[in-house]
Amino acid sequence: MRILVLIWAILLTLLALQPSLPVLGAEPTDVMFSVDVDLDEDVGQAFGSLFEVRDSRGRVVAGAGFQDVYNTRFRTDRHTLQFFVRPETGDDEFTLERLPHPDLDCGIYLFDLDGQAYAWTSVGGNSVRRWDAESGAWVAELPPGVTNLRSGDGVMRVGQGLLAFSDDSATYDGRVILSPSQEGEYHDFYYAQGHLCFYHRKSEDDGFTKLYACPWKPSDPEPIDVSRAVVFDTPFDKEVPFAWGQWADQVLTVSNMGGIYVFEEGRWRMILAPDDKTSYQVYSMLHWHDRLLLAQYPTGNVFEYQGQEAKRLEGWPPVMPGVTSSARECQTLSIYRGDLLAGVWPWAELWRRDRDAGKWQFLDRMFTHPEITKEFQHPYESEANQLNLVTNHWGQRITGMIPHGDSLLLSTSSKGTVEWKDEYGFLSDEQRREYGAVLRLRIPGNLAAQIEWQDRPIKLDFTMRGDELVIRQDGEKLASTKLPAGFNANFADATVKWGSGVFGPLRGTLTSQVFQDPE
Structure with a gap:
C-alpha cells in the first residue's frame, strides 16, 4: 500500500512539472516570445524588427520591433517598442475617439519622448502641451532638455x-555639444x-x-568639431x-524644392536635383x-527607396472616392498593429495597408465637415477667398501619428498652425475644434512601451495570455493591455x-x- 501511495505521489509530481495543455473551459496557456538582444551602441540607428510570425498560409499573425519615422516636424521615439498580434477574423475592426482639445488653436503636431505624448504649435511663441493620461487632460509642459521648442528643434533619447x-x-x-553658428x-x-x-x-x-x-x-568627451563636418552646398x-x-547605412x-540628398561613406551626394519651378x-x-x-506631394502617394532612387508607388494610398486626384499630399506614415498607415491632405484621409491582402482599407476622415466634393480641391475654398486667405488655408x-500604449494618437491641423x-x-x-485636435485610434492587438536602455544585452519577453498582451524587460513588466x-x-x-x-x-x-505556443 505504501508503495502505491509513493508511486501515486511521484506521478502527481511529474504531472505538475509538465507544461499545461489547452483544455476546454480551462484558462489558455501563454503564447510567448523571448529574445536576448544586443542593440549595440546607440548612434541614432533604426533598430528594426525583433521577430515576425506567419501562420501556415503565410499571413502575418504577430511581430515586434522598433519603428523609425520622421513625420514633417518631429521624429518619433526610437526606443518605443511595439508588440502586435493580429486576429484571424475581424482584423479590420477599429474605434476612433476624440481626446480633449489641446486648445492650441488651429493646428498641432505630435511628438513623443519616454512614453509621453506632446502637442506642439507655432502659436503663442511655440506652445507645447503634454498629454496626462492619468487625468485625461493636456498640461502646459515642455519635454526635458529644452527651454524652447521651435519647428525644426527636437529632443530624443x-x-x-x-x-x-x-x-x-x-x-x-x-x-553643450554644438554651439550656435557664427x-x-x-x-x-x-x-x-x-x-x-x-x-x-x-x-x-x-x-x-x-x-x-x-x-x-x-x-x-569633447564637443562637436564643426571643422570635421562633411558639408554640402545645396543648389538653392x-x-x-x-x-x-x-536606409541601411x-x-x-x-x-x-525636391532635392534628394544622401549621406553615405563620409560624403554627400545628390540623387535628385531640386527644382524651384516644380512642386x-x-x-x-x-x-x-x-x-x-517617402510620403510625397503633389501625388499624395508613397515613394520607395532602396539605395538608388525614389520610385513612386501609384495608388499607395488610393484617392478617396468623391474628391479630386490633384494636389494631394501624403503627410504622415506609421506602423501600427503590424500594418502601414498613411494620412493624406487635403481631406485628412486615414488609410491602412494590409500587406498580406495586398490592398488598402479606407478607415475614416479625421474631420466630420464639410461634405466632400470634386468641385473644389480643398475644403472651404470660397470662405478662404472671402477672408483674403490662401485658397487652401482650410485644407x-x-x-502626427504616435503609438501610445494600445492606441495610435493622431493630430490634425489646417494648412498652417495658425491662431x-x-x-x-x-x-x-x-x-x-476639429482643427488642432487629437484623436485616438484603437485597432485591437497592439501594445507600445518604452524600453529602459542598458549598455549591455537585454532580455525582452512578449506574452499573449488569454485576453492580455504583456511586454517585459529583464523580468520587469513594461506595459500590458x-x-x-x-x-x-x-x-x-x-x-x-x-x-x-x-x-x-x-x-x-x-x-x-524562444517561441512557446499553446500547442
Whole structure:
C-alpha cells in the first residue's frame, strides 16, 4: 500500500512539472516570445524588427520591433517598442475617439519622448502641451532638455542620455555639444549613423543653405568639431526640409524644392536635383521592411527607396472616392498593429495597408465637415477667398501619428498652425475644434512601451495570455493591455522569422530566441 501511495505521489509530481495543455473551459496557456538582444551602441540607428510570425498560409499573425519615422516636424521615439498580434477574423475592426482639445488653436503636431505624448504649435511663441493620461487632460509642459521648442528643434533619447536640439545649438544631457553658428542658423537636426546632421542657412542677400554631417557619439568627451563636418552646398539658398530618414547605412533628406540628398561613406551626394519651378516635397519618411518609404506631394502617394532612387508607388494610398486626384499630399506614415498607415491632405484621409491582402482599407476622415466634393480641391475654398486667405488655408491635415500604449494618437491641423480668429465665424465652435485636435485610434492587438536602455544585452519577453498582451524587460513588466472578447489569433503551425519584419532588419544581435505556443 505504501508503495502505491509513493508511486501515486511521484506521478502527481511529474504531472505538475509538465507544461499545461489547452483544455476546454480551462484558462489558455501563454503564447510567448523571448529574445536576448544586443542593440549595440546607440548612434541614432533604426533598430528594426525583433521577430515576425506567419501562420501556415503565410499571413502575418504577430511581430515586434522598433519603428523609425520622421513625420514633417518631429521624429518619433526610437526606443518605443511595439508588440502586435493580429486576429484571424475581424482584423479590420477599429474605434476612433476624440481626446480633449489641446486648445492650441488651429493646428498641432505630435511628438513623443519616454512614453509621453506632446502637442506642439507655432502659436503663442511655440506652445507645447503634454498629454496626462492619468487625468485625461493636456498640461502646459515642455519635454526635458529644452527651454524652447521651435519647428525644426527636437529632443530624443540616445542611449541613456537626452540629445536636444534647440535655439541653433545641441546638448547631450545638458552638456553643450554644438554651439550656435557664427552666421546664419543651424536647424532641422537629425541624428543617425553616428553623425549629427542638420541644415545651415543664412537668409540675407548673400544667403546660402548647407547640409552638415558631423561625426559624434554619446561617448565622445569633447564637443562637436564643426571643422570635421562633411558639408554640402545645396543648389538653392532657400532649401529647407520637412523630413529625414535612413536606409541601411545611408541618411536621406529631401528639401522643399525636391532635392534628394544622401549621406553615405563620409560624403554627400545628390540623387535628385531640386527644382524651384516644380512642386516636389516629402513630408514623412518611414523605415518599412527592406525599404524606406517617402510620403510625397503633389501625388499624395508613397515613394520607395532602396539605395538608388525614389520610385513612386501609384495608388499607395488610393484617392478617396468623391474628391479630386490633384494636389494631394501624403503627410504622415506609421506602423501600427503590424500594418502601414498613411494620412493624406487635403481631406485628412486615414488609410491602412494590409500587406498580406495586398490592398488598402479606407478607415475614416479625421474631420466630420464639410461634405466632400470634386468641385473644389480643398475644403472651404470660397470662405478662404472671402477672408483674403490662401485658397487652401482650410485644407485638412493629419500631422502626427504616435503609438501610445494600445492606441495610435493622431493630430490634425489646417494648412498652417495658425491662431483662431473670431472672423472665421463660418465654422461653428464644434467644427473649428476639429482643427488642432487629437484623436485616438484603437485597432485591437497592439501594445507600445518604452524600453529602459542598458549598455549591455537585454532580455525582452512578449506574452499573449488569454485576453492580455504583456511586454517585459529583464523580468520587469513594461506595459500590458487587455484584448477584446473573442480575439482569436491562430498560432497553429506558425513559423517565426527572427531579426526581420515590418520594422525593417534588426540592427543588433540576437543571442537567444524562444517561441512557446499553446500547442
